[in-house]
Amino acid sequence: MTFFQKRFSLLVTITLLFAGAVFLYHTYQQTFDEPLTAEPVVTYEPTNNRTQTLQQIIHEAQKNVVKISVETPTSTRVGSGFLYNNRGDIITNAHVIENASVVEVTLSTTETYPAAIVGMSKEKDIAVIRVPQLINQRPMTIDTTQSIDIGTDILALGSPLGYQNSVSVGIISGTNRSFDIDGYSYDEVYQISSNITHGNSGGPLIDQTTGKVIGINSAGISDTDIGFSIPIKDVIDEVTDWSANTSNDALTFPSTIHNQLTSIDDYKEDSYYLVQYFIDSLAIHDYINAYALLGSDYQSNHNYTDFREHYISLKTIDLIEQQQAAVEDDQWAFTVLVEEFRAEQEPETDTYTFKVGLENDQLKIIAYTNNHDEA
Structure with a gap:
């Protein structure tokens, strides 16, 4: 490169640097001459996905948890269930209504209605009963998608010993439990730290965070805080099929409530x-x-x-x-x-x-x- 070329390159470099400095100076001046404005900023805080308080979740759930009174030719018993669709259909356990001659459902409002059996599986210990008076009532929300882990906070609702709309708080303490009780087989069910006693059977197991039903409370070990709940995702297809394919004309509803109380x-x-x-x-x-x-x-x-x-x-x-x-x-x-x-x-x-x-x-x-x- 000749001496003239070197001087020309240096001159071009100096000119570019000077031009850049002038541009930056004017930009700086314009920035501070303009009034300062601020746009609203939206921030997102991490949440635990709970949009309701625990008290609200329990109260809303109780509206659709029912006490089931059953009379058989030889005995009477009490269980629980929950409304799961807008056709007046209630999920419960098969052992709650087995051999029933009369089935009555008592709502959280104490209103009592006769119910008819829609479907029942003794093999899985699940059943569906129907109360026409509950048609179009908003049912509980069912969660059949999420994977439930040990430690998940839960609510067990039902009518233990006939005490309507009682709530037990606990956690999922085990999964994939399998055993037989009184002729019923339970496969890969949830173990929970809430006892399931007489009257609790058939009630919903609810995820505390979402308020959605994740299981059917079905069995317990006496004098312990150990219960077992059937995952709703494992039986929802069967109970949905019963409901969809059973008309009221095919069911027998008692015309009056048996032994209706008059006093x-x-x-x-x-x-x-x-x-x-x-x-x-x-x-x-x-x-x-x-x-x-x-x-x-x-x-x-x-x-x-x-x-x-x-x-x-x-x-x-x-x-x-x-x-x-x-x-x-x-x-x-x-x-x-x-x-x-x-x-x-x-x-x-x-x-x-x-x-x-x-x-x-x-x-x-x-x-x-x-x-x-x-x-």
Whole structure:
């Protein structure tokens, strides 16, 4: 390269550097001369996929968990089940309804209806029964896809020893368990740290995180916190096939509920339960469910909008004590003490007086008042 060429290359380099410096200077000036603006930023926090509180998950599940009362030619028994479709079909265990001459279903609202058997497999200990009155009621959500691991937090719902809508909290403590009990074979079932006792059988096993049904509670070991649940993914095809291919015309529904209770005294326990469920519904802000527990005469004088408005400021309500009830005019009359906490107010103890009676053969809260004003 000649001396002239070297000088030319150096001159070009210096010129480019100077031009770059000028460009950067002008860019710097323009940046700081312009007003500063900020666009909104959306951030995403990691979650555990739970969109409801544990109390909400339990409350929503209880709406579709039923107590099943069975009478056979030689005995009576109680089990559990859960609504899984909008045709009024309920999943339970075969051993709950085996040899049944009468099957009755009691809802969380204490309403009781006769049921017919849709299908049953003693080999897998599963069964489906149908209650036409539950057609189009929103069912529980079933999860047949996820793989369940040891340590998964679960809820076991049912009616142990006849205590309706009881909940046990635990974990999946084992998988792929296989054994035989009383002529029933269980293959690759979940072991859970919640005991399954008389009345629990047929109830749903629920994933605490998602609120979805993952199993059917089926067996337990006495005096231990060990239970076993059939994975719903292993039997859903069979129960779905029964439901889809069985019409109501092919089923036998009892025309009346067997040994129907006629005295309000027979409903004492259910009356206490109904009031507790009413308070629980208010506590979870499920005003629609609470309002549905009221009798038609009460509802005709208190519309839902006013009822909801009365409780809209209620943050929490807890039942402290239920006092002794007495029969008045074929109705249970009793008082309960509750602690109410309304927005911008201090917690206070309130006294409610309830009257519970029969309406169209179903138990309802006929009337109630509190010590401040009528609800």
